[in-house]
Each structure stands twice: as C-alpha cells, then as structure tokens.
Amino acid sequence: MRIEIGSEFEESENKLLKESTFDYWVKGNDYKLTFSGRTSLDLILHDIGCYSTVYLPDYCCESMITPFIDHGFDCKFYEVKFEENNVKLSIDSNIQNSVILFMGYFGFSKLNDVNTTSKIQDQGNIIIYDATHSFFSQTQGVSADYTLASLRKWLPIPSGGIAIKTKGLFKEDYTLNNSNEIVQTKIEAMRKKKDYLEGRNIEKGFLQDFKMFNEQLKNSYKNLDIDHHSEMILRSYDYKKMIDQRRINAEQLLYELDHKEVNVKVLTDSIGGNDVPLFLPIEVPNRESLRTYLIKEGIYLPVHWPTPNHPYFENVKKKIYRNELSIVCDQRYSCDDMRFLVQKVREYYKNGHIF
Numbered sequence: 001m002r003i004e005i006g007s008e009f010e011e012s013e014n015k016l017l018k019e020s021t022f023d024y025w026v027k028g029n030d031y032k033l034t035f036s037g038r039t040s041l042d043l044i045l046h047d048i049g050c051y052s053t054v055y056l057p058d059y060c061c062e063s064m065i066t067p068f069i070d071h072g073f074d075c076k077f078y079e080v081k082f083e084e085n086n087v088k089l090s091i092d093s094n095i096q097n098s099v100i101l102f103m104g105y106f107g108f109s110k111l112n113d114v115n116t117t118s119k120i121q122d123q124g125n126i127i128i129y130d131a132t133h134s135f136f137s138q139t140q141g142v143s144a145d146y147t148l149a150s151l152r153k154w155l156p157i158p159s160g161g162i163a164i165k166t167k168g169l170f171k172e173d174y175t176l177n178n179s180n181e182i183v184q185t186k187i188e189a190m191r192k193k194k195d196y197l198e199g200r201n202i203e204k205g206f207l208q209d210f211k212m213f214n215e216q217l218k219n220s221y222k223n224l225d226i227d228h229h230s231e232m233i234l235r236s237y238d239y240k241k242m243i244d245q246r247r248i249n250a251e252q253l254l255y256e257l258d259h260k261e262v263n264v265k266v267l268t269d270s271i272g273g274n275d276v277p278l279f280l281p282i283e284v285p286n287r288e289s290l291r292t293y294l295i296k297e298g299i300y301l302p303v304h305w306p307t308p309n310h311p312y313f314e315n316v317k318k319k320i321y322r323n324e325l326s327i328v329c330d331q332r333y334s335c336d337d338m339r340f341l342v343q344k345v346r347e348y349y350k351n352g353h354i355f
C-alpha cells in the first residue's frame with residue numbers, strides 16, 4: 001500500500017514515447033511553451049497590448065488575477081454558480097472593448113458553460129480561455145482569441161505552461177529566458193519525494209524545497225521559458241495512458257462516493273465521453289476537519305482555491321471557497337488507491353464526524 005496519496009508530483013519513471021503526441025492537444029495557429037500558467041498569461045497580455053479592463057470569473061485563484069494587476073488592468077468579476085451538477089456564468093452580454101477570461105472547471109464538460117461563452121465573442125472583446133483544468137478534454141470548446149494552461153498540474157514536470165494564439169502569430173518581442181538553473185531545486189525535490197515514497201529515505205525535506213520553489217514563482221514568473229527537462233517529458237509523454245487512468249479513477253470515485261455513509265456532495269455527477277478530469281471536486285461543510293483527518297492517513301487533498309487576496313472578495317462570501325475539496329485521481333494512482341481513499345472518507349463519518 002502507498003504511504004502517501006496526493007500533493008506534488010514525484011519524479012516518475014513513466015516510459016516516454018518516441019513519437020510526440022503533444023501537438024494533437026494544441027488547437028490554434030501559434031503556441032509558446034513557457035515556465036508556468038502565469039508566464040503564459042503575461043505573454044498573452046503583452047501580445048494583446050492596449051486594453052485596460054478585464055472580466056474574470058469570481059471563482060478563480062489569485063495567480064490568475066496577478067498578471068492582470070501587474071499589467072495595470074482594472075479587474076472586474078462575473079458570477080460563477082454551481083447548481084445541479086452544472087456551472088452557470090452570469091455575464092453581461094453587452095460588455096465591450098474588454099478582455100474576458102473564461103475557464104472550464106476540473107476537466108468536466110458539465111462544468112464548462114460553453115453556451116454563455118459563445119454569445120460574447122464579438123463586440124470588440126478579447127477572449128482568453130484558461131484551459132488549465134480542461135486542456136485534455138475535447139470540450140476546450142470556446143473559440144477564444146487566446147488559450148493558456150498550466151501544464152505542470154497534469155504530469156511530473158517541474159515547470160510548464162502554454163500560451164496559444166488562435167489566429168496569427170505571437171509578437172516576437174517577448175523574451176523567454178532559460179530556466180534550467182531555476183528548476184534544479186524542484187527536480188531535486190521530486191527525486192527526494194520519490195526516494196521517500198519508495199522507502200529509501202525517511203526525511204521529508206522535499207516539502208521545504210517545493211515550498212521554496214512555489215514562493216519563488218510567486219515573486220518572479222515573467223519572461224521564463226519551460227526548462228529542457230520538462231519540455232523533453234512533455235513532448236514524449238504517454239498521454240493516452242494518462243487520460244485512461246484519470247477517467248477510470250474518476251469513475252471509480254463517483255461510484256464509491258455515491259453512498260449514504262460518505263455524506264459528501266460531488267460538484268458534478270458524470271464524466272462526459274471526452275472529459276479528462278484534473279480532480280474530482282466535492283463540497284463538504286466541514287472541509288478543514290475532513291482534510292486534517294485525511295492528512296493523518298497520508299492523503300493530501302488540495303483546495304481550489306483559497307479566497308483570492310483582492311479587494312473585490314472582501315464582500316463576496318462564496319460558499320465554494322469554504323467548502324470545496326479536490327479529490328486526486330491522477331495517473332499515479334490505481335482504482336485500489338481510489339477505493340482506499342474513499343474508505344478513509346467513510347471512516348471519518350463512521351467515527352462520528354458529522355455535519
């Protein structure tokens with residue numbers, strides 16, 4: 001049995017393919033690989049030039065807002081509502097001459113409101129689609145002017161983001177500096193984590209290394225290229241295997257969670273034929289208590305997201321920021337791991353934790 005489930009990717013021994021299938025997922029005329037999702041947004045905003053207002057979803061993470069603030073944008077927000085296994089966006093269809101950022105959530109087509117987004121394309125707006133959660137789902141869907149994704153969320157690469165321009169080419173004057181040195185701490189942390197998981201090392205010093213890397217990224221995310229090691233993995237990764245495993249794991253989770261004793265609400269109830277889940281999101285009113293219980297069992301589930309630190313959110317008390325918990329279903333894990341994970345959730349409720 002695994003000693004730990006979740007959290008940052010460890011170094012992986014996945015067999016790499018000779019033929020790259022990566023380009024299959026890139027829908028657009030021009031693309032650049034970058035260090036991170038934030039770098040990709042920075043590159044896109046540089047390419048867009050002189051716009052001053054952006055509309056962002058009111059369910060998002062701070063790192064999606066930061067590049068807009070750094071480019072001097074006035075950030076406005078539109079409402080994202082989760083209801084009956086679907087997502088609905090409330091956005092004024094008369095918005096003009098603005099940048100509008102859309103995203104699909106967690107890789108599920110039911111959590112990607114394509115109907116609303118397709119209405120608002122014209123009127124001089126620039127549409128950016130954040131495909132971080134839905135990059136491998138065929139529902140990328142929206143015909144945006146630009147697409148970006150943080151690819152490092154999907155596979156064991158220390159760095160990796162992508163910026164795609166649907167029509168035409170990116171301006172050539174955005175510099176992407178070499179990042180091979182910067183990622184060394186992360187490569188080392190991923191290796192140490194692998195040693196820890198395989199019992200060759202009992203120290204968890206890698207936690208500090210991951211933290212340092214993430215802090216550094218917060219402070220300097222601009223003008224950075226993807227590192228060579230990550231690009232090599234990205235271009236030869238077995239995506240079919242990844243996709244199959246994620247879908248199987250998410251199906252298993254949905255099956256296991258559909259049970260009275262488990263007491264959690266899934267944000268969506270089914271996986272579309274072309275959906276590739278990043279995580280399976282659930283809502284639990286007692287999130288921190290459940291999360292702490294699972295950590296004691298070696299299960300580390302992320303939260304999407306802490307409420308962003310932006311004045312707009314001082315008066316917005318969205319339930320989802322308090323209740324959401326993301327169940328991991330990535331390619332590192334098997335159906336048995338998913339069963340084990342839900343069994344631990346079930347134990348939590350059996351042990352008298354109710355809400």
Ligand SMILES: Cc1ncc(COP(=O)(O)O)c(C=O)c1O
Pocket residue numbers: 035036037038039061063064103130132133150151152160161
């Ligand atoms: C939806 C989404 N977009 C963009 C980003 C930024 O990606 P990165 O952390 O690679 O800069 C994140 C980060 O969590 C994200 O969740």
